[in-house]
Amino acid sequence: MSTETFAYDGGCTCRFVRYRMTSGPLIAHCCHCRWCQRETGASFALNALIESDRVQLLQGEVEIIDTPSNSGRGQKISRCPRCHVAVWSNYAGAGEAVRFIRVGTLDEPDRLPPDIHIFTASKQPWVVLAPGTPCVAEYYKAPAFWPKESLERRAVLLAKSQQQ
Numbered sequence: 001m002s003t004e005t006f007a008y009d010g011g012c013t014c015r016f017v018r019y020r021m022t023s024g025p026l027i028a029h030c031c032h033c034r035w036c037q038r039e040t041g042a043s044f045a046l047n048a049l050i051e052s053d054r055v056q057l058l059q060g061e062v063e064i065i066d067t068p069s070n071s072g073r074g075q076k077i078s079r080c081p082r083c084h085v086a087v088w089s090n091y092a093g094a095g096e097a098v099r100f101i102r103v104g105t106l107d108e109p110d111r112l113p114p115d116i117h118i119f120t121a122s123k124q125p126w127v128v129l130a131p132g133t134p135c136v137a138e139y140y141k142a143p144a145f146w147p148k149e150s151l152e153r154r155a156v157l158l159a160k161s162q163q164q
């Protein structure tokens, strides 16, 4: 398969910001926490976690907004400076190394269904989850659910963070 097969392009609504994920994500989360519900105005957020150096800004620029988060340590939400749509976040936990791409901003969001449902303790009751996808009441430890290849990519990230 060509590398194009694995590229995922996306952007904001006004098309000022265009970006590309140069590979598949580490994992795709469907987060049912109350914070994601409020920030999306809906029932959950879909985030594809990927190394920041696998995200290319093809066009435009992002405005980074410091936003409170459940952990108390905040998240930096990258938004289009014109239409203010959020395209990705960086959380304090993984820092700048991992971007949480908003799956709904991809041109083909159907390609990234969730690998895991998190914070299902606050899932809105009408949302019925597909059987077979793992669910956790809150968060989880990566080795329990990430595929082997993603854990190898994670080990590279951890090694890099220890060099700094």
Ligand SMILES: [Zn+2]
Pocket: 012, 013, 014, 015, 016, 017, 080, 081, 082, 083, 084, 085
């Ligand atoms: Zn825009």
Ligand SMILES: [Zn+2]
Pocket: 031, 032, 033, 034, 035, 036, 037, 045, 119
């Ligand atoms: Zn959440």
